[in-house]
Amino acid sequence: MSIKKKLILIGVCIVIVISIFAINVVRQIKSDKVDDDREEFVQENIISKGESYRLLSYLKYNKNSREALPFDIIYQDENMSGWYDSYVNAVWNMGLVDKNIRISPKEALSYGECKVIIDKLIIEEPWLQTVYDNLSYDFINASEIIKLSEFLELYEAILTKVPEEKQLVKEESLFVLGSDESDKDIKRMVTDQGRYYYNHTMTYEKPFEQLEMAVISNRDLVDLYMDKGIDAKVCGNEIVYITAISTDKIVLKNVWLVEGKGKTVNAFINGLDKEFEGQFPLSKEVNKVIADISIENQKIVQISVKPDIIHGKVLQSGDDFIEIDGYGKIPLEADYRIYKVYGKLSSETTNSILVGYETTDFVVSAGKISAALITESIKAANIRVLLKTTSFTSNYHEEIVLTSNEEFVISSQESQKAYPAGEKVTIPRGGELLKEGRIKVYTSSKEGRIQLLSIKRSEGNPLYRGTLEIVDNPDGLLIVNELPLEEYLYAVIPSEMPTYYGMESLKVQAVCARSYAYRHLMANSLNKYGAHVDDSVSYQVYNNISENEDSVLAVKDTYGQVIKYDGEVITAYYFSTSCGHTTTAEYVWANGEPIPYLKGRLMAVKDSDEVLSQGNASDYRDLSNEDTFRKFISEDTLTTYDSEFNWYRWTTKINMNTLNGTIDELLASRYRANSNLILTMVSSKEGASEAVFESIPVDSIGDIVDISVKKREAGGIITDLLITGSKKTILVKTEYNIRSILAPLSNTLIRKDLSEVNNLKLLPSAFFVIDKTVDNGKLKSITLTGGGYGHGVGMSQNGVKAMTDKGIKYKEILNYFYDGTDIGFIYE
Incomplete structure (x- = not known):
């Protein structure tokens, strides 16, 4: 080969190598610049x-x-x-x-x-x-x-x-009104049919042709489709993809017209202030009225005002009607809307108008209710919540740091001062602001939120509705949050139950939480702190997870509803997961008082004789028997409402070497909490038929010789646990103490799906059996096989989820768990 040909070949190779390198560089740049390609x-x-x-x-x-x-x-x-x-x-x-x-x-x-x-x-x-x-x-x-x-x-x-x-994906025709940017991280598209997430939504208007995506790639979908109708596949509150632009005339039903003058119309729809342009000037001015707006080519072509209003006491409300005193039952329009027109204008998503009150005007058209206009605030009782420190470890704070998303005021008996939104205020013990005594913190508009930067919860620094009161106490600063009971529940529900459990489950939780809160409010439980309840598991967890649309809607849809027994609001105890059988209140709390509506029951999926006969369900009616409970917990042959949840069954192994190192301090700690529940065996007294136990301070029980169940009660719950040591024998009473003493602090617990949980400070429940490993007559370890999570009294939250999945409605579920009760109303 000639030198010339060799040089040409080398040149070609170099060009190829450079080209490949350039292509790879371009690809890498594109990859670095565009994650979503x-x-x-x-x-x-x-x-x-x-x-x-x-x-x-x-x-x-x-x-x-x-x-x-x-x-x-x-x-x-x-x-x-x-x-x-x-x-x-x-x-x-x-x-x-x-x-x-x-x-x-x-x-x-x-x-x-x-x-x-x-x-x-x-x-x-x-x-x-x-x-x-x-x-x-x-x-x-x-x-x-x-x-x-x-x-x-x-x-x-x-x-x-x-x-x-099973259909989750549905076709919807939507009119794009704007964007909801209340959440800085995730925007939502506001449409005439509601608000939809569209973070990963694609537009597939022409799936069989190449799209000019350069037009779309640099524009937000809301900007692209503003004031246009679109056809889209949606799943719940999320747009899956857009299929077409609608060319039909769009009618926005039951819009609140704020003002219309000339060609300009200012309206309020689905929580959004919106300005429209008319194709022609209005024949007369309109304001503060409900109307249907027809739109073509992004301009208003017709306005149909609905001026007729009726007013009266609401006697009953349903999904498709409202009964009004003097008018009877009136059906609701398909696009029926609710507006709060006093104070700050807002859209209400609840379908439940307050029964028994006259706080609402109703706009009627063609024999149907088009819209409800709430004209007065709901007269809900306030609740006072004691806010604990981070991790809920103490009632007392060393220092409080706060701010607000709006201008806020700090006032005392003698003075007050306004602070701009976002300014941080630090209040130490003995600080200048507290010299005049108790201070109050609230936003100027009463619509904002106070954020406590000195407290951390699951989602960071919590924000609070209502008013914060701060008082200096010899042991530290106390914070009390006063707010309407209904608004308090907004942040209780997501803290106590996952909101993805569905609206019917959340309604169950809302009624229980309201009943529970009302009872404690009336009991004035924490009067020494100036509060009714605190925000921890001691009452109901509040604002550990912030309120959301679903929790607010569940509260509004059950407004004022409580569970009553013999005309009195009950204490609606609830817990996470049952072992398949609930227990009776008297076996859980130390006072031992029977409560008629809190009875243990077998939670078989269907309470029919045919179904209960399967798997010998009738054999499990009395689980206080040790052998019966062992069979129930071990064989797991009966389907109950909690069967499919991970906490339904669990097991853990505890080595005696580990427990011996902690047992004395654990017993001493529980003795200090309640000395009547940790008892030491003493010599049998004259005439006694069995050993006598007395309340004696615990120092050391020696090495553990045996652990056994002394008493098992309804549903299989252990109420008395006997721990025999080489020096002393201890009787541990109540399920909470038993769960504390046998907590698998450094042991792995395995749940039903074989997932592992470590470092639990409390045994999941007191529904368990004990198997012992003995070597040369010495106890080496115990294996606990149990079921459920929580005390087991009242309502199982996961049981509720399973029941609502089967289509059971919230009122029926409440009656299932709270025997002999009915639904009442606390604001009558």
């Missing part, structure tokens, strides 16, 4: 694995349930992580992909990969067996990339096969 894929009419996972996840999970899943997937390379993580985790939970992700979800989806996923889906959901039948393509070329349009064709074919009772 789906728009580029849409231009190429292909779909990424991540996007396909996102779409498929909606077949089983909405936003709340998806985000509540434990994150278990493992990426082979941490750089694979991206916007799609929760969706990948969801499809793994659906059984569609492996737990270990070896190929990046950013990669394009092939025909073969798509077929494998859908085949797995068909195995999980047999009703999809014919989903391939009418597709316009096949999966023969397994290694080739599937087109976006083809995947959407398959996806929509899947949606048509989903049984009605």
Whole structure:
């Protein structure tokens, strides 16, 4: 080969190498700049694995349930992580992909990969067996990339096969009004049908053509579709993808017209102040009235005012009617709306108008109620909540640091001072602000929130409605939050029950929480602190997790409702999970007083003779018998409402070497808490038939020789535990003390699904059996096999979830758990 040819060949190679390097650099730059590359894929009419996972996840999970899943997937390379993580985790939970992700979800989806996923889906959901039948393509070329349009064709074919009772994804026509930016991190699209998350929403208006995505990529979807109608696939409160722009005339029903003059109309709809332009000037001014607005080409073409208003006492309200004194039952329009028109104008999402009061005007049209206008504040009683320190360790604070999202005022008996929003105020013990005594902190508008920067809860520094009162005490500073009882419940519900459990479950929790709070309010339990309750598990956990739309709606939809027995509001005890049987109140609390509506019951899924005969359910009616309870807890043959939850069954092994090192201090600690519940065996007194136990301070029991159940009561709960030591024998009374003494502090507890929990400071429940390991006559370890989480009295929260999943309504559920009760109202 000549030198010239060699040089040419070398030159060509260099060009190729440089080109490859340049391409890789460009790809890397694009990868670094764009994490969500789906728009580029849409231009190429292909779909990424991540996007396909996102779409498929909606077949089983909405936003709340998806985000509540434990994150278990493992990426082979941490750089694979991206916007799609929760969706990948969801499809793994659906059984569609492996737990270990070896190929990046950013990669394009092939025909073969798509077929494998859908085949797995068909195995999980047999009703999809014919989903391939009418597709316009096949999966023969397994290694080739599937087109976006083809995947959407398959996806929509899947949606048509989903049984009605399982349908999560639905088609909606929406009119885009604007954006809700109350949450700085996640925006929501405000439409005439509500507010929707759209963080990962794609627009697939023309799935069979290449889209000019450059137009879309640099614009927010709200900006793109502002004042336009769109057709979209939605799942709950999330838009899955947009399918088309609607060209039809849009009618916005029952809008609150703030003011209309000339061509300008200011309206309020779904919590959004909105200005519209009319195609023609208005014939006359309008203001503060309900109307239907017709829109074409982003302009108002017609306004139909609804001026007729009726007023009267509300006697009854339902999902589709309101009964008004003097008018009878009046049906509700399909787009019936509720507005609070006093104070700050707002939209109310609840369908439950306060019964027994005349605080609402009703706008009627064509024989139906179009809108309800709440004209007065609800007369709810206030509750005073003692706020504990971080981790709920003490009532007393060394220093308080606070701020607000609005201008706020700190006042005392003699003076007051306003502070701008965001300013931090530090109040130490003995500080200048406290010299005049008790001080109050509140926002100027009474609509804002006070944030305590010196307290941390699950979500960070909590924000509080109402007023904060601060008083200097010899032991430290006390903080009391005073606010309406109903608003207090907004932040109790999410702190006590996951809001993704669904609205019916939250209604159950709301009525229980209100009943519980009302009883303690009337009892004046913490009067020495100037409060009714505190914010810890000692009462109801409050504001550990902040209020949200679902918790607020559940409270409003059950406004004022409480559980009553013989005309009196009950103490509605509840707990997390049962072992399959609840217990009776007298066996849990030290006073031992029977409460007629708190009786133990077997929680078999159906209380019919046929069902109860299966699995010998009748044999489990009396679980106070040791052998019967052992069979019940070990064999687990009966289906109960709590059966599917992880805390339904658990086991843990405790070594005596470990327990011997802590038992003396544990017993001494519980003795200090209540000396009548930790008893020491003394010599038998004359004439006594068995050993006598007395309250004696505990120093040391020596090495543990034996641990046994002394007494088991209704539902299988252990009420008396006997601990025999080489020096002393101790009788531990009440379930809480037993759970404290045998807490697996340094041992692993294994739950029903084989998941492990470590470092528990309290045994999950006192519903357990004990198995002992003895070597050469010496106790080496005990294995506890039990069920449930909590004290076991009253209502099981997970049981409620299972019952609502079966379609049981909240009032029926409450009657199930609280025998002989009915629903009452506290604001009559």
